[in-house]
Amino acid sequence: MTTYYSGNTKAYVAVDCIIFGFDDNKLKLMLGKRQMDPGRGEWSLYGGFVGTDESVDEAAHRVLYELTGLKNLYMRQVEAFGAVDRDPGERVVSIAYCALIKISDYDHRLYEEHGARWVDLDQLPPLYSDHREMVQKAITLLRKSINSEPITNSLLPDYFTLTQLQHVYEAILGENIDKRNFRKRIMSIDLVEKTEMIDKTTSKRGAALYCFRDKRSEQHHI
């Protein structure tokens, strides 16, 4: 038995997942009612404790998989939260992760089995512990990295219109974008590729469907 550090105390280490989706031109957050004490019944992010045989990153992916059945989603560490009393039960240091889901690609039954709900970001209920702060940090992170990481790729279905893409940018950045400037910029960075397909669901005229050019950005799900 190893006892190198036995003079020191241990703590529970947890992960909490800030799961974003995009639907109805709005950013959504996946929340559930907390199913354990303390705080049972409060709105909460999905989380779990880090096990002995998994890294913290792996724990985050596991929690997300258990909830959604999806693997290899975009996921990124946001920050470790370590206030002494952040958890009303015991000392828990939690590492927050931001995850992005293509809502429309998957059916919602698994979420619902867990009592999960997509909630509009601008209508968040009070959240358990410091989860609200985690969400805020995650949004700040999304805004900073929207142009350098495959964020929009992870939120949109495989084929999408430029208007949809613009709405994702607007939802994340929280501001309106000029349509012409936006299209010019997107075209100049080789991000997307036009397909032959036309989407007729949002207008009578129909809009060209695009896909992301970088095949590396395609996520592989189980």
Next chain:
Amino acid sequence: MTTYYSGNTKAYVAVDCIIFGFDDNKLKLMLGKRQMDPGRGEWSLYGGFVGTDESVDEAAHRVLYELTGLKNLYMRQVEAFGAVDRDPGERVVSIAYCALIKISDYDHRLYEEHGARWVDLDQLPPLYSDHREMVQKAITLLRKSINSEPITNSLLPDYFTLTQLQHVYEAILGENIDKRNFRKRIMSIDLVEKTEMIDKTTSKRGAALYCFRDKRSEQHHI
């Protein structure tokens, strides 16, 4: 006794401090030889375990204070490191913090008591565990936030020449900057204020000494 989460296992939670200084126109990192098993004698960042009555942030500040005698230094969480085998002894999740010190403002005796040394960033020895990766992440963070956080303020003495300031930028960004463009830009953002003082140590002609304009950026040390 609280036992809410007793089905789960705990882990040691530690902090590691990536301490940067600036001297001789180069970024320096404070390293020490690890003084405990496992890994005794290896070059290592300064770290410590998070105690029961302190937040993770507080633990980081405490470790830095114990080493340097300085409080209220610029400090920022970098990332949590949680690989299963990252520590060869036991399961330790470590949260890395980046700290910035004005080397020339303080004498080095306290550091030396701890066996600490300033090492050139481009001449790092092999480091314990994943500390090298922590350093890399910290540099990336510095580069990203050099224009939005009081980073150069925290590395330079209270009075400095524009050439010194430029050297800090160059050391952090790892690239040469055009002198005229640099001065134009610095002047345009109201970052610094010219004083009446002249520094004659680096040239016969002498260079004007500047101070940072924003008093909020001044650090208060013990």
Next chain:
DNA sequence: TCAAAAGTGTTAGATTTACACCCATGA
């Protein structure tokens, strides 16, 4: 025929980059 979303260029201003010489002084 008209309502509704798709699609398309130009111009002014701001920002960024490249670039070279004189100044002041101590040795």
Next chain:
DNA sequence: TCATGGGTGTAAATCTAACACTTTTGA
């Protein structure tokens, strides 16, 4: 007097931001 680092301006190129009308088609 000269070697050394301090200090300064301009012009071209790039990027950003503002702005309005035509197209298509199903209802």
